[in-house]
Amino acid sequence: MCGIVGYVGSRQAVPILMDGLRRLEYRGYDSAGIAAVSGAAIERRRAQGKLSQLDALLEASPLKGTLAVGHTRWATHGKPSEENAHPHTDCTKSLVVIHNGIIENYLELKEKLVAAGHKFESETDTEVVVHLIEEKLRASGKHAKPDFNDPLLFEAVRQALNDVRGAYALAVLWAKAPGTIIAAKTSSPLVIGLGTGETFLGSDVPAFLDHTRKAVFLDDGEMAVLKAGGASFFTLAGRKVEKPVQTIAWNRSMAEKGGHKHFMIKEIYEQPESCEDSMRGRLFPLRDGVLQRETGLSPDVLKGLRQIYLVACGTAHHACMIGRYWIEDLADVPAQVEIASEFRYRQHVLGPKDLVVAVSQSGETADTLAAVRCAKEKGAKVFAVCNSVGSAITRAADYNLYTHCGPECGVASTKAFIGQLTGLVLFAVHAGVARGALKESQAREIIDDLVRIPGRIRAALKLEPRIIEIAKALHKKSNFLYIARHLNFPIAMEGALKLKEISYIHAEGYAAGELKHGPIALVDGEIPVMVIATRSRVQEKLASNVMEVRARGGQCIILASEGDKIDAGKNDFVLRLPAMDELLSPLVNVVPLQLLAYHIAVLRGCDVDQPRNLAKSVTVE
Ligand code: AGP
DSSP, rough: OOOEEEEEEEHHHHHHHEEEEEETGGGOEEEEEEEEEEEEEEEEEESSHHHHHHHHHHHHHOOOOOOEEEEOOOSSSSSSSTTTSSSSEEETSSSEEEEEETTTHHHHHHHHHHHHTTTOOOSSSSHHHHHHHHHHHHSSSSSSSSTTSSSHHHHHHHHHHHHEEEEEEEEEETSTTTTTTTEEEEEEEEEEEEOOOOOEESSGGTTTTTOOOOEEETTTTTEEEEEETTTEEEEEESSEEEEEEEOOOHHHHOOOTTTTSHHHHHHHTTTHHHHHHHHHHHOOOOOOOTHHHHHHOOOHHHOOEEEEEEOHHHHHHHHHHHHHHHHIIIOOEEEEEEEEEHHTTTTOOOOOOEEEEEEESSSHHHHHHHHHHHHHHOOOOOEEEEESOOOOOHOSSSSEOOOOOOOOOOSSSSHHHHHHHHHHHHHHHHHHHHHTTOOHHHHHHHHHHHTTHHHHHHHHTHHHHHHHHHHHTTOOOOOEEEEEEGGGGHHHHHHHHHHHHHHHOOOEEEEEEGGGGTGGOOOTTSOOOEEESSTTTTTTHHHHHHHHHHTTTTTEEEETTTTOOOOOOOOOOEEEEEOOOOOGGHHHHHHHHHHHHHHHHTTOOOSSOTTTTOOSOOOOO
């Protein structure tokens, strides 16, 4: 999730864009760059690291011009570096592109462009776009349209994007098209700011909110031609469209959170897109498919696996607990889950046929990194499922799968968890097909269900009003129990962790079958019990757990499936989700629990995004 900005007007562009990039820094900042049209040429400044590095570079080597674009990067393809920083240029150095998103078919496009003589400088998927536009410019000129004055560039961009598959919010400058920015959007956010005699673009409104509150939000498959006097809008087919101009009422802080009160709730609502981004371009082909090609986990490696160890901390550990079920069920490989900080104390018998799967949002968690190093010392191979390209864990790993969720600003992990689960189920499916444990037809059914998950998460988000009522009723409680079984037991653990880490209420997640072996002694009218009882093979046993709790005067919050009979008591709360197959239900069942934790914490006046005693990335052991 990168940040893109653009300006065309009468003022010097660079100070405006640097300010805009600072407002978008929460969208990722492993490198940044700016390009400006200066006379008949385009000049570029790029720097690895935080924006302050680019600031220093511009201080030493200023960029002048009233037309420019800028970018702050959250790496997806290619490590954080100056070479991989945007803007990217074509072979003539007169054309630049900045991009937020993922070009799914960049490898096949790159092969064709290299064969046509294009020279690439970076490892990024984005650079394909600028050379593709260059190729169209070379060939075009015959498709000029008379009704606006930069036909060649618009037409070249339009044609290039019709060859592209994937997600993008992008902006293009051409030294031969002064005064013009061409922008386009599919799947990634892009908004145009309309000033007086100046026009802006950004990934989010904070990019230009200091200059104008008039905004036009592009929809998927739309393009824009920006000039100082305003913007015009088109479809990818080239048809002109009228777009409503909205007035942004948010203050800057709210704008950074997309109008939400906290980053955490914004990120909870981003989870459908996080799931989509984590699976993008990784579904098919299954056999010797995209996952193997992207991670290097060849069918031979997958077939030769003896044992898998999943290691992580906190929320990522809960993702591993679910991943184990999927790996054993779908790929027929014995799998163990280890808390990373404990893994290193075990005398594991590890060898080259063992795969340690390290799951981490930050890729910098000291305990998980220590476990990875321990695994490698013992000869095992390491596969990292991580949200941060170029992080320490990914540099130590043999294979990497990035979850592409963009920066997660809330300390309590939410959308990264969805990305981790998506990555783990994709790994289990691809490994199952490669090992012959899963028929392609079975794999396709699971992939079809996975593709429906973003919609199911959106349906779960609709429970928020009901969840707010429950939070109002229970936010003064001092203890909670969360119980579930099988695939959703880790979700009980995750729901409890969410509550305790942001509301400071003591909460425990337990395997429901364990209730009678001790924890039921805690049950009285004062400890609400969250029961995850959605449709599954263990649903009847959870119904018994509800009766056990009620028989002791306990109060349940029951997460159930629509259409299922639930014997709820008069003090119980029931939340219903659309019925679904249990295999992927953890990806959806976690959402109401995140929302409950969030609203209880807000009602208790807690600092939801920066809870006491916690850090976003625990880089100490
Ligand atoms: C989860 O909400 C916490 N922020 C914490 O448990 C976190 O999941 C854990 O520290 C692991 O972090 P990582 O995913 O960056 O490795």
